Structure formats: C-alpha cells, structure tokens
Amino acid sequence: METKKTSLYQLHQDCNAKFVEFAGYQMPIQYSEGIVEEHKFTRNHSGIFDVSHMGQLFIYGGEDLIKDLEKIFPLDLKNLKLNHSKYSFLMDKDAGIHDDLIITKTKEGFLIILNAACKDNDFKILKEFLEDKYKMVLDENRSLIAIQGPKSSEILNDVINGVKDLNFMSGNWFTFENQKVYITRSGYTGEDGFEISIVNDFVDQLTRELINKGSKLIGLGARDTLRLEAGLCLYGHDLDKDKTPVEANLKWAISKERISKGDFIGSDIIIKQLNDGVSKIRVGIKPEGRIIAREKTKIFNQSDVHIGEITSGTFGPSVNGPVAMGYVENEFSKKNTKVFLEVRGKKHPASICSLPFYKKSYVKGVN
Amino acid sequence: MSEVKYSKEHEWIKLDGDVATIGITKHATEMLGDIVFAELPEKGSSVEKDGTAGVVESTKAASDVYTPVSGEVVDTNQAIVDDPSKINQDPEDSAWFFKLKIKDPSEMDTLMNKDDYDKFAKETSA
Numbered sequence: 001m002e003t004k005k006t007s008l009y010q011l012h013q014d015c016n017a018k019f020v021e022f023a024g025y026q027m028p029i030q031y032s033e034g035i036v037e038e039h040k041f042t043r044n045h046s047g048i049f050d051v052s053h054m055g056q057l058f059i060y061g062g063e064d065l066i067k068d069l070e071k072i073f074p075l076d077l078k079n080l081k082l083n084h085s086k087y088s089f090l091m092d093k094d095a096g097i098h099d100d101l102i103i104t105k106t107k108e109g110f111l112i113i114l115n116a117a118c119k120d121n122d123f124k125i126l127k128e129f130l131e132d133k134y135k136m137v138l139d140e141n142r143s144l145i146a147i148q149g150p151k152s153s154e155i156l157n158d159v160i161n162g163v164k165d166l167n168f169m170s171g172n173w174f175t176f177e178n179q180k181v182y183i184t185r186s187g188y189t190g191e192d193g194f195e196i197s198i199v200n201d202f203v204d205q206l207t208r209e210l211i212n213k214g215s216k217l218i219g220l221g222a223r224d225t226l227r228l229e230a231g232l233c234l235y236g237h238d239l240d241k242d243k244t245p246v247e248a249n250l251k252w253a254i255s256k257e258r259i260s261k262g263d264f265i266g267s268d269i270i271i272k273q274l275n276d277g278v279s280k281i282r283v284g285i286k287p288e289g290r291i292i293a294r295e296k297t298k299i300f301n302q303s304d305v306h307i308g309e310i311t312s313g314t315f316g317p318s319v320n321g322p323v324a325m326g327y328v329e330n331e332f333s334k335k336n337t338k339v340f341l342e343v344r345g346k347k348h349p350a351s352i353c354s355l356p357f358y359k360k361s362y363v364k365g366v367n
Numbered sequence: 368m369s370e371v372k373y374s375k376e377h378e379w380i381k382l383d384g385d386v387a388t389i390g391i392t393k394h395a396t397e398m399l400g401d402i403v404f405a406e407l408p409e410k411g412s413s414v415e416k417d418g419t420a421g422v423v424e425s426t427k428a429a430s431d432v433y434t435p436v437s438g439e440v441v442d443t444n445q446a447i448v449d450d451p452s453k454i455n456q457d458p459e460d461s462a463w464f465f466k467l468k469i470k471d472p473s474e475m476d477t478l479m480n481k482d483d484y485d486k487f488a489k490e491t492s493a
Contacts, residue, residue, distance in 0.1 A: 035426045036401040036452075221400070225426055290448075292404050292424050315403035315426050322404075344422065 006052035007143045007200040011207060015217050022220060023116035025053040030219035038222035039317040042189060043358075046151040047218035048210055052143040055119025056197055057126070060109040060135040069110065072129050073103065074245070074264050076255040080105045085169045085184055087253050089245055090122055095266030095273070096241035097248070098125060100233060104171055104184060109134070111182065113144070113195070115235045129265075143203035147215060148193030148226075155213040156183075156194055159206065163194060176206055189223070190230025190358055228323055229316040231284060231355025237295055238282065238311040238325060246273040247327065249282040280308065281333045284355040285324040285341070291348045292322045293341040299328055300340040300347060307332050310341065316357055323357045324350075371459075372475055373484035374435035376417075379459055382475060387436060390463040391423065391454065394488040400425040402454045407443040407465055414440060414467065416474050421464055423454065436474040438467030 004025045006012075012019070017028035028050065030038060041047055059065060066077050073088045080086060085104040089097045099118035104111045114122045123138050130136070147156050157164040160174045163183055171184030179202050187193035198206055211217065224234065233239045239248055244266070251274065258264060262271050287293055297310040313324030324341075332339065335354055340347040371381045377395035381388045396402065404424035414420045414434045421432035443465045447453050454462045469475075479487060 029427075030400060034401045034455075036403070221427060290404050290451075292429070294429070315424070317403075317426070 004053075006050055007203045008050045008052065008145075008207060011204055012050065012217065017217070017219065020220070023053055025116065027053060028217070028219040030221045031217055035219070035221040035225060036317045038216070038218045039225050041216055042149045042191060042218055042222060042226060043318050043360075044150070046147060046149040046155050046210075046215040047189075047222070048207055048215050049146040049148065049218055049220075049223055050143075050207075051146055051195070052200075052203070053116035054144055055112075055114035055116065055122065056139045056142050056144055057112040057114055057119070057123065058106075058109065058137045058139060059112065059126075059130070060137075061133075062109075065109055065130075065134055068130055068133070069103075070258065070264065072126070072265055074254040074258050074267070074270065075103065076257045077103075077105065077110075079257075081170075082107065083171050085171060085186055087250075089239075089250070089253070090125060091245070091266035092241065093265055093269075095244040095246070095269035097235070097239045097243055097245065098122060098241065100235050100239055100250075102184075102186060106182075111197075117236060141200055142197050143200050144195060144197050145203060145207060146187050146189075146193060146195045147210060148187045148189040148191045148218075149215075150192060151214065152191070152193045155210055155215050156196075158213050159209050166194070168192075177202055181206075188230070188232055189226035190232070190356055190360060191226070192360075224312075225314050225317055228312050228314055228325070229318055229356060229358035231325070231357060233282075233325075234312055243282075243327070244269060244273060244278070246270060247278045247280055247282065277330060279330055280327045281330050282311070282325060282327050283333050284353040284357065285310065285313075285326055285339070285350050286353045286357070287322045287324065287341060287348060287350040289348065290322060291341070291343055293324050293343055293348070293350065297324075297326075298342045299326060299350075300342065301332055302338055302340070304340075304347075307339070319357050325355065328352065370480065372435070372478035372480065373487075374433065374478055375487065376433040376435070377488070378433060378435050380435050380475070380478065382469070382472075385469055385472070386441060387438065387467045387469050388463045389420075389434060389465055389467065391432060391458055392484070392488070393458050394492070396455050396458045398492065399423060399430060400427060402451045404429075405447050405451045405454060405464070407448060408434075408440045410440050410443055412440050414438065423451070432464060434465075434467065435478055436467065436469050437471060438469040440465050441468050442466040
C-alpha cells in the first residue's frame with residue numbers, strides 16, 4: 001500500500017522535515033532544529049503539530065444517537081454540554097481498549113478524533129454497533145492541526161479572532177478565509193492549546209500564517225516526549241486490547257453515573273475491576289541517574305522478581321532526565337516504591353512516581 | 368600524530384604514539400539527532416576490534432558504539448556522560464569517547480581516510 005501524504009507535506013518539506021512512515025502516512029518526525037529544541041519551544045512558546053493522519057469521525061444524529069453512543073462509551077453524553085469534549089475509549093466486551101479518543105458534542109451530532117492506526121477499524125466497529133442507523137463520515141477532506149504551548153492562544157487568536165475565549169475541553173465553529181473551521185481547546189502535550197479541523201485546501205495557508213506569527217512546526221518526535229512528560233498514553237504502547245481503562249489508571253475518564261447503570265460495552269469487567277481491584281496497573285517510573293528504559297524493558301522488585309514492563313520510555317527534555325511509564329503488579333504500584341529496570345543486561349534502580357512528570361496548569365474552565 | 372581514520376560504523380580514530388582517541392563522526396550525530404545519553408567502556412577493560420564499546424541514545428533510540436581497533440581502555444570522557452549534548456556540539460574533537468592503548472597498529476590500515484569516509488557516508492545515507 002502506498003503511503004499517504006497529508007496536505008501539509010509540501011510545507012513540511014519546505015521546513016526541512018525528516019519523514020517517517022507512521023500508520024500508513026509520511027509524517028515529519030522532526031525538523032532541522034531537532035526534537036529537544038522543538039520540545040522546549042513548545043513548552044516555552046508555541047508549536048504546531050500536523051495530526052491530519054488522525055481520524056475525524058462525524059456522526060450525525062440527535063437523542064437516539066446519544067442513547068446509542070452511551071451503550072458504547074462510558075460517558076454521560078446526555079448531560080455533556082454542546083461543544084464540550086471528553087476523553088474516552090472504544091472498548092470490547094472484556095473492556096480491552098480498541099482505541100482512545102476525544103469525543104465532542106456538536107449541534108449536528110458528535111465529532112470523534114481517533115488514532116490514525118485505529119481509525120478504519122474503529123469506523124467498522126462503530127458502524128456495526130450503531131447498526132448503520134446514522135450518517136457517519138470519516139472525513140478525509142479535512143486536515144487537523146494542533147497548536148500547543150503558552151503563546152498559542154495569542155497567536156491563534158490573532159489569526160482567528162475569538163478562540164482565546166474557549167474554555168479547556170470545549171470547542172466551536174469559527175471562520176478562516178470564509179471556511180468553517182472547528183476549533184477545540186485541547187491537545188496532548190500538557191500545554192494549553194487548540195486543535196483545529198479545517199478543509200485540506202486551506203490548512204497550508206493557515207499553518208503558514210501561524211508560523212508567521214511566531215509559532216513553529218513540531219514533529220512527531222517531540223510530540224512523543226511532550227505527551228510522555230505530561231503522563232499521557234500512546235495507543236499501541238501504553239494502551240491496547242490486553243489492557244482495560246481501570247488497569248490503565250484512567251478510571252477518572254469513566255462516568256460514575258454510567259458505572260451505576262452498568263449498561264455499556266465492557267461495563268461488567270469495569271465494575272468488577274473497580275470493586276475487586278486489578279492485578280496490574282499503569283504507573284509513572286522515574287529512573288535514577290540518566291539511563292533510559294524504553295518500551296518492553298523488564299521491571300523487577302527488590303527481591304529480583306519480575307513485576308512488570310515499561311510501555312513508554314524516553315528522555316524528557318523539560319524534566320532533563322529519563323521518564324517512563326509501564327505496568328506493574330498492583331502491590332508494587334505505590335508511589336516511591338523502589339524497582340529495578342533491566343537495560344542491556346544490567347539492573348538499574350528506579351522508583352514508582354505519580355504522573356505527570358511535568359505539570360503546567362491549563363486554562364480555567366475545566367469541565 | 369597520524370591522520371584521522373574512520374570506520375564503517377561511523378567512528379573516528381586518531382592515533383598518537385600507541386594511544387588512540389575514538390569518537391563518533393559528525394555524520395553519525397546528524398543521523399542520530401539529539402543525543403541524551405552516553406555510556407562508555409570501563410577504564411582498564413579490553414575491547415576487541417568491531418566490538419561494542421559504549422552506547423549513545425537519542426530521544427528516539429539507542430545505538431551501540433563500536434571500537435574500530437582492539438586495545439585497553441586507558442581513559443574515558445566523563446564530560447560527555449554528564450552532558451551528552453556536547454556530542455552533538457563538537458563530535459570530532461572535545462566530545463571524544465574513549466582512549467585505547469592499541470594492541471595491533473596494523474588494524475589502522477583497515478580503516479578509511481577522510482575522503483573515502485565522506486563518500487561512504489554520503490552513499491549510505493542516500
């Protein structure tokens with residue numbers, strides 16, 4: 001299968017991007033300044049991410065759609081306000097995670113942002129669950145960019161007036177060059193920022209204007225170090241079908257109201273795990289010293305017993321040290337528990353820590 | 368002091384008497400990206416030609432560092448362990464990795480000169 005290119009491909013080339021294939025797309029891993037500089041620029045100024053490879057699924061419908069989606073997602077969608085967003089997951093009947101996603105209630109129905117590698121399968125699963133009752137569009141005509149970092153609000157507001165008044169995890173329609181753009185105040189870096197859905201033909205112009213105002217394109221490499229410092233999961237690594245939201249320590253994203261009803265796919269397992277506890281759980285892991293423990297690194301307890309595995313690990317440029325997360329047996333998940341990480345045949349000390357590694361406050365209005 | 372020689376694994380080596388200074392090339396650092404971790408061989412240990420003698424890691428991945436010749440490690444550069452970004456800044460001079468008392472000077476003859484290495488680097492990265 002030929003790899004796809006996003007509508008910003010030419011701009012990436014103009015900015016000297018190094019490309020990698022990711023989920024069937026040619027995506028920029030970094031630009032000339034490199035991952036560390038790009039990471040810091042996002043934390044201190046503003047960075048633009050091309051996330052057009054991600055799925056933008058529009059589902060059209062009203063009250064019936066809300067009821068049907070509540071059978072799928074563990075969310076209180078009925079009481080979700082118009083233009084507000086929630087983080088959630090698509091689960092199987094055993095509560096294994098097919099994908100993690102952001103769902104937003106719009107006037108017309110719902111907009112769901114899906115991972116690139118999962119979007120086609122998600123579409124199939126959702127279409128089947130919804131029994132083809134609703135119009136569903138996995139829109140390939142729209143691009144998606146994220147602008148993240150402390151200067152982003154000012155920069156984006158200069159180009160699209162009014163966005164600075166959006167609250168965190170809410171969105172609205174705006175216009176750019178007479179085109180309707182849907183903007184949410186959200187992101188995946190631990191910074192204040194926005195995600196902008198815009199028709200393919202205008203994304204290049206919008207991005208160039210944002211660059212002219214002082215933002216910069218940032219590659220997937222820095223996106224990964226930013227999200228990991230922020231303690232956020234990457235599907236296919238920290239989340240997959242063998243892990244449940246409770247094991248992934250994401251129970252905050254499950255509506256209590258919906259748990260009490262227990263009528264969504266996977267709810268039996270979720271309720272059982274919430275009541276009885278889980279045998280493994282996702283934790284933050286901070287290696288002592290500079291050693292980097294990457295995905296699949298084995299975790300041992302102080303008695304040299306294998307108790308888990310790293311699912312993401314890298315060097316955190318803002319933390320200025322290695323950061324990781326992984327799954328350990330529940331009894332070793334307490335903060336400050338000392339563990340050992342086996343890297344290149346040697347065991348290196350580390351400790352369980354709370355997430356995120358890097359914290360900055362979002363804008364007010366967290367729903 | 369002899370001319371600097373290069374290996375196919377992108378190390379450079381400079382011989383001064385029977386002590387060789389070894390590091391990784393600028394081309395290698397450009398391929399790796401930002402280096403955020405370096406591990407060096409232990410002083411006093413012996414390393415064999417083409418064997419691993421250290422590790423560098425970028426934010427993305429870990430890569431082995433090989434030694435282009437055999438010998439005993441007589442010195443290591445702690446400065447690059449403490450601040451691995453020095454490797455990106457000055458790879459072919461102050462950010463050397465380790466020094467070897469070499470075992471067999473003829474091993475130097477198997478390595479490339481600068482022109483050949485530059486050509487090799489260009490071809491292999493194309």
